[in-house]
Amino acid sequence: MNTMRRFIGFYKPYKTVFFLDLICATIISIIDLAYPQILRTSTNTLFTGDSGYILKMLIPIGIGLFIMYVVQGLCRYYVSYQGHMMGANMERDMRQQLFDHYEKLSFSYYDKNNSGQMMSKLVSDLFDIAEFAHHGPENLFISIIKIVGSFVFLFLINWMLAIPLLVLVVVMFIFSLSQNKRMQETFMENRRKIGDVNVSLQDTLAGIRVVQSFANEDMERRKFKRSNHGFLRSKNDNYRCMGTFMGTNTFFQGMMYFVTFVFGGVLIAKGYMDAVDLAMYALYIGIFISPIQILVELTEMMQKGMSGFKRFLEVMDTEPDIQDAPDAQPLEDVRGDVSYENVSFRYEGEEESVLQNISFNIPAGRSVALVGPSGGGKTTICSLLPRFYDVTGGKITIDGKDIRTLQLKSLRNHIGIVQQDVYMFYGTIKDNIAYGRPNASMDEIIAAAKRANIHDFISQLPEGYDTFVGERGTRLSGGQKQRISIARVFLKNPPILILDEATSALDNESERHIQKSLEELAKDRTTITIAHRLSTVRNADEIIVIDEEGIRERGTHKDLLEKNGLYAYYYNMQFEGLE
């Protein structure tokens, strides 16, 4: 089986530990099995009644037992410590591989999958896998040795008593398995129900302001009560199953002692065995009862572990849509001519194309502005240039080279993007600016911040460039974040620039400030600008008006106003009453 082979592959770096782990497990089981034998020898000694002899024999037996248990303790230590560490190491390896792979997957993958599910793969699935990876082989080993070993001894001691016990064990095992399956189902149901409770809780908390402003607390409470009660009901099923399982198992165990005592008694009466044998029987039964439970639990652990591993493989086997071609070239000595030639594009899984036969050309250092209603495809046009998605028709070239023949990393290193939403990583302001070029010096960072008009603000913060920002850090305003993102791009210093509604979320005042930094940034770079507010695109070398139908108008600001078409209409609308 392919899945199994790949699973075993993860053991490879830990071959030695794995091997020692199994050896220790074997020693632990053998020592457990040896105890009744030693007891028998000692009892025989004790029964001789010669006190001198007894005392003499106690010394070697005592020393032997002592050493045995020291060894067993050490082996148990190794198995619990190194065995678990092996599992943890494998978990770390898989998690790293998964993370590396997630980083490579394309935008289209992230369009379709939610981050909650991805997180759960990184955390809980991998934990299940690691548990199985470590406990699986080891428990299987211990259980089999103990079960087979103790049965061999039972047969050797008295085969007549062993046969009814064997039958009992088989029945018990089959019964446990079937019960376990029922129990698993109720566990799954449990998990679904607690999921419902979580969804309901999260929904209410996320929307608590709406709930309270509509005074709908009672309605929400009723909804929550329903899911909360559903969880209780599923717990009831769950515990009933568990009770049946535990109860029957205990009963079966008792039955083994019962058969041993009654049937063994008959055998003793008939002279087929003696009382010491019976005592040994009781001890061996004790030894093999526990592994039966362990085996049953193991089937569950294996199901969880393997289904987790399958989900892991599913992600690992998803090829990134966008990768370097085998003979991809780096982008060198870039002038920055950008050209879209008959570009068409359709999002994966969508019926209709967003773009059809779009062509335009931006000579190095010049600018194009895309304007038009939202949903027209402006952002989509921009995402094609860094190859977040690949065109479905036509081609895009930089300095005449089709971008699909370029190395992805090199291509993206030559393009800077400023967009409406700015993501701040958890870290210092300095780290966030340096994200544009991680090896930049402090002087370069400050220079970039100055050009982005954010240096003065940062300087007056108590901790300056070392102020923590991001999810758990200081809150920055939209304008401040935007300026940090502009500083990032200054530092990156790319020849090609995309400004996608960089100022749309800002008030007029901040917009005016940032507009200056953006103009400075765009100087001598090939630029595509998308803007809501047409005042910001007036100076573009070419303005392209685009909507769902495609390109509607194009030309300079002056041309388009003279033409008195769509652009002129939008433009006059925005400035009515303003000027």
Ligand code: ADP
């Ligand atoms: P604009 O930037 O002009 O507002 P977009 O390029 O964002 O327009 O969107 C153009 C069209 O593509 C819209 O109809 C939008 O719903 C669709 N679209 C955008 N992103 C995706 C996506 N990731 N998957 C599917 N459809 C998308």
Ligand code: MG
């Ligand atoms: Mg957009």
